[in-house]
Amino acid sequence: MSAPALTGTIDTDVHCGPASLRELLPHLDSYWRNYLTESGLALSPSQDGAYPPNAATSGGPLPHTLAELPPGTSILNCTTSFACNRNPYYEAALTRAVNDWLVSEWLDADERLRGSMVVPTLDAGAAAAEIDRIGDHPRIVQVLVPVRMDAPWGNRRHRPLLRAAAEHDLVLGLHAWGRLGNAPTSSGITHTYLEDYLANSQILAQAQLTSLVTEGVFRDLPDLRVALPECGFSWLPTLLWRFDKDWKAVWREVPWLDRKPSEVVREHVRLTTSPAHLPRDPAQVRQALDLLGAGSMLMYASDHPHDHGPGARRLLEALTEPERDAVLAGNAARWYRI
Numbered sequence: 096m097s098a099p100a101l102t103g104t105i106d107t108d109v110h111c112g113p114a115s116l117r118e119l120l121p122h123l124d125s126y127w128r129n130y131l132t133e134s135g136l137a138l139s140p141s142q143d144g145a146y147p148p149n150a151a152t153s154g155g156p157l158p159h160t161l162a163e164l165p166p167g168t169s170i171l172n173c174t175t176s177f178a179c180n181r182n183p184y185y186e187a188a189l190t191r192a193v194n195d196w197l198v199s200e201w202l203d204a205d206e207r208l209r210g211s212m213v214v215p216t217l218d219a220g221a222a223a224a225e226i227d228r229i230g231d232h233p234r235i236v237q238v239l240v241p242v243r244m245d246a247p248w249g250n251r252r253h254r255p256l257l258r259a260a261a262e263h264d265l266v267l268g269l270h271a272w273g274r275l276g277n278a279p280t281s282s283g284i285t286h287t288y289l290e291d292y293l294a295n296s297q298i299l300a301q302a303q304l305t306s307l308v309t310e311g312v313f314r315d316l317p318d319l320r321v322a323l324p325e326c327g328f329s330w331l332p333t334l335l336w337r338f339d340k341d342w343k344a345v346w347r348e349v350p351w352l353d354r355k356p357s358e359v360v361r362e363h364v365r366l367t368t369s370p371a372h373l374p375r376d377p378a379q380v381r382q383a384l385d386l387l388g389a390g391s392m393l394m395y396a397s398d399h400p401h402d403h404g405p406g407a408r409r410l411l412e413a414l415t416e417p418e419r420d421a422v423l424a425g426n427a428a429r430w431y432r433i
Contacts, residue, residue: 105427107367108270108324108396109169111201112157113138113193116175122192122199130185139178154402161205165399170209170236170431171201172324177241177273183217187225190215194229202234209433211239211268219252223259230263236431237266241273242299242326249303249310257312261319266431269303271296271325296370300326301334304360308338311351313363320430321364325398328366329373332386335360361388365430367396368422371406380413390418394427 113119116138120128130136158164176193179186190213197210212235214222226238238260246252248269260267272295278284285291300323313319335357342349342356352359373380387393389410397407414422427433 104167104395104423105433106165106167106169106397107394107427108369109164109171109399110157111171112173112175113196114159119192119196122195123188127188138175154400158400165397168207168433170211171197172211172239172270173197173213174270174272176213181217183215186215186217187221191225198232209234209236209431211237213239214256216240216244219255222256226259226263230265235265236433237268237322239268239270242269242271242303243273243295247303247306249306249312257316257319261316264432266320266322268322268324269300296326297330301330304364305338308356308359309349309352313359314351319363322367322430323364324367324396325369326366327370327372328387328393329383331366361392365394365426366392367394368410369396369398369407370403371410373406373409377413380409384413389414390421391426393422394430395423
């Protein structure tokens with residue numbers, strides 16, 4: 096069976112980025128322009144591709160022009176600020192500049208495009224203020240934050256940021272990667288790139304999802320919608336099975352969680368199709384998608400320009416026509432109000 100055509104899709108994870116921090120200078124005030132240039136700050140060496148050079152999964156450098164983007168409607172995700180230093184004032188200035196750059200250089204240039212704004216993660220008040228500043232832009236559909244943090248996203252300290260996203264009807268996107276100085280797991284710093292890569296998506300995503308549910312975020316913010324771009328999805332059914340099982344035994348610790356965690360997740364969370372970690376056997380792929388509820392839980396993402404192999408092709412081939420329509424466009428249109 097040939098791969099389905101991808102025309103008319105909504106691609107929920109297309110990366111873009113400035114070629115250098117100098118492109119952001121017009122969007123910084125004089126103090127931060129001098130701070131950036133005189134201190135010699137530069138983009139992270141891995142910013143143009145989070146994979147080792149010549150790795151089989153490398154998809155090339157990040158797009159820097161409209162001509163380098165895939166066709167169709169794209170939600171642009173710029174992660175330039177994710178590896179920011181630990182100066183909260185610089186981080187606030189940098190994220191503001193990234194947002195203004197995204198609007199002026201990309202969103203204003205093509206009506207098909209939508210964008211994810213970024214916010215400072217060291218200061219929840221400053222993050223809320225940035226959402227108030229630009230969150231009502233008609234092409235901004237998501238607040239993009241790193242899945243790798245020094246405190247779980249369900250922690251009370253993040254609540255002003257999450258509340259602002261919900262009040263502006265924006266999706267909260269927990270994207271793979273984040274602060275390299277933080278241990279990606281509770282067992283400490285990893286020793287190989289393979290460990291770090293796995294932790295930055297699937298392992299951390301499970302921890303963050305558990306935190307959001309158990310710490311009552313969705314009780315406090317019933318309108319909040321969450322997406323997990325580039326964090327995989329095949330791990331979700333087993334997590335939810337164990338989550339529901341343990342909740343039945345220790346629900347007294349979380350009295351505000353008055354229904355199964357799986358029901359909360361299916362109401363408030365969506366995942367993206369790339370990377371797709373699936374078996375080769377089409378029958379087993381179908382079983383995995385049934386366990387997940389793929390027709391309602393997944394949104395198409397190319398993760399352009401990264402290449403995660405043939406898993407996404409196997410996924411699309413296994414979907415029924417109604418499911419494929421939902422995954423390629425319908426689910427994202429509803430989730431992001433497109």
